[in-house]
Amino acid sequence: MEPIRWGIVGGGEGSSIGYIHRSAATRDGYFRLTCGAFDINPERGKRFGMQLGLEESRCYASYVEMFRNESFRRDGIEAVTIATPNATHYEICRAALERNLHVICEKPLCLTSREAEELLKLAKERNRVVGVMFGYAGHQMIEQARRMVEAGELGEIRIIKAEFAHGGLSAAEDARNESLKWRLNPQVVGPSFVLADLGIHPLYLIRAIAPGLNIKRISCRRQSVVKSRAPLEDNAFVLMEYDNGAVASMWVSAVNAGSQHGLRIRIVGSKASIEWSAETPNILSFEPASGSPRVLRRGMPELYPSAMAEDRISGGHSEGLFEAWSNLYRRFAIAIRGKAFSLHEPSWYPDIxxxxxxxxxxxxCLESSNQDGRWVKYESCV
Ligand code: NAD
Incomplete structure (x- = not known):
């Protein structure tokens, strides 16, 4: 079967996330980059697209022009990735769905639950796949963790401790480039900085590893440690209670001075605990309540078959974020084209x-923190 004809909005020259999208989507041959509206600056975007080998006529000045022109072509795109700053996701995703395109959207999906509900409705009406790029979930050891929880190796889940706390913006002057500046502008990110930029990654990892858990209540406190960032928070603590009685704490921060990345998760069950860090993604610690702890490694035959199925190079070699994203792009492709498109089994993926x-x-989280951390009920909008 021919690859999925695919375009990108955003992710232009110098952007932080464009390269990994292009690399991950095309790595296994499921997607072919066909066009793009890569940049807020049309000239720069066109130049960049041509540098990537695209025809000039398919390097567009805007997503509006791209979706319109592509919809008139017999060989027009079938899917689009949205890799632009947050405030634009909703309108671009809506416009793509209205043109019957499948979408891979950067996180957060949009800025309000009302927008999310509209996108959900539209995606359902048009029967389109919308994947959301919670990229860390594509690591092999996250699949392994999910299967261990499913098989009851941890027993009943009791406690979760998650963090995404880096120190990349420890001082006011650290917002030095365009990519960082918009993250501190409420008009582009909405009312939250680190909860939206970082917190939803560990939030989704919990979901990926233990999909049976549902949040009941949330309490959140957030701070603008660098005062000039107020009202946006650059640090936050979130407590969560789940419907099975499990409790979770999450720390998200951009002012954890000295921390380079800082995404990690520990899940404590009645029989054992597991721990994983994005900085060492090829290992998963397994600590039984009694007996010796073990370090499980990527690519080893004792892993669950579904984790091994995504192995790209034998154990002992390192895999990383690019492979994790490629795994997700492969799952998006199977969701879009169906099972016959791939030798791989269809699998779960972060969806709309x-x-x-x-x-x-x-x-x-904002509702709670605006009331001094009062517990608020969480109800899914789905
Ligand atoms: P960036 O500022 O580095 O790049 C944004 C790119 O989008 C630039 O090329 C810019 O010219 C282009 N752009 C802006 N508005 C546009 C428009 N209307 N049409 C076309 N192009 C436009 O930003 P970034 O750090 O790459 O972040 C982009 C998105 O990716 C954000 O939503 C961010 O939250 C998300 N992100 C996700 C991850 C992840 O792990 N999934 C990591 C980093 C960033």
Whole structure:
């Protein structure tokens, strides 16, 4: 079968996320980059697209022009990735769905749960796939963790401790480039900085590893440690209670001085605990309540078959974020084209409901923190 004809909005020259999208989507031959509206600056975007080998006529000045022109072509795109700053996701995603395109959207899906509900409705009406790029979920050891929870190896889940706390913006002057500046502008990110930029990654990892858990209540406190950033928070603590009685704490921060990345998660069950860090993605710690702890490694035959199925190079070699994203792009491709498109089994992937739930979670965190951390009920908008 021919690859999915695919375009990108955003992700232009010098952007932080464009390269990994192009690389991950095309790596396995499921998607072919066919066109793009890569940049807010049309000239720069056109130059960049041509540098990538695209025909000049398919390097567009805007997503509006791109969706319109492509919809008139017999060989027009079938899917689009949205890799632009947050405030634009909703309108671009809506416009893509209205043209019957499948969408891979950067996180957050949009800024409000009302927007999320509209996108959900539209995606359903048009029967289109919308994947949301919670990229860390594509790591092999996250699949392994999910299967361990499913098989009951941890027992009943009791406690979750998650963090995404880096120190990349520890001082006011650290917002030095365009990519960082918009993250501190409420007109582009909405009412939250680190909860939306970072917190929804560990939030989705919990969902990916333990999909049976549902949040009941949330309490959140957030701070603008660098005062000039107010009202946006650059640090936050979130407590969560789940419907099975499990409790979770999450720390998100951009002012954890010295931390380079800082995404990690520990899940404590009645029989054992597991721990994973994005900085060492090829290992998963397994600590039984009694007996010796073990370090599980990527690519080893004792892993669950579904984790091994995504192995790209034998154990002992390192895989990383690019492979994790490629795994997700492969799952998006199978969702778009169907099972016959790939030798791989269809698998779970972060979808529009996960994207919508994350948007509601941000709103609930803000609602709680605006009332001094009062517990607020969480109800999914899905
Ligand atoms: P960036 O500022 O580095 O790049 C944004 C790009 O979009 C630039 O090329 C810019 O010219 C272009 N752009 C802006 N508005 C546009 C428009 N209307 N039409 C076409 N192009 C437009 O931003 P970034 O850090 O790459 O972030 C982009 C998105 O990716 C954000 O939503 C961010 O939250 C998300 N992101 C996700 C991850 C992840 O792990 N999934 C990591 C980083 C960023």
């Amino acid at each position: 409901e996960d994207g919508a739930n994350a948007v509601t979670w941000i709103e609930k």
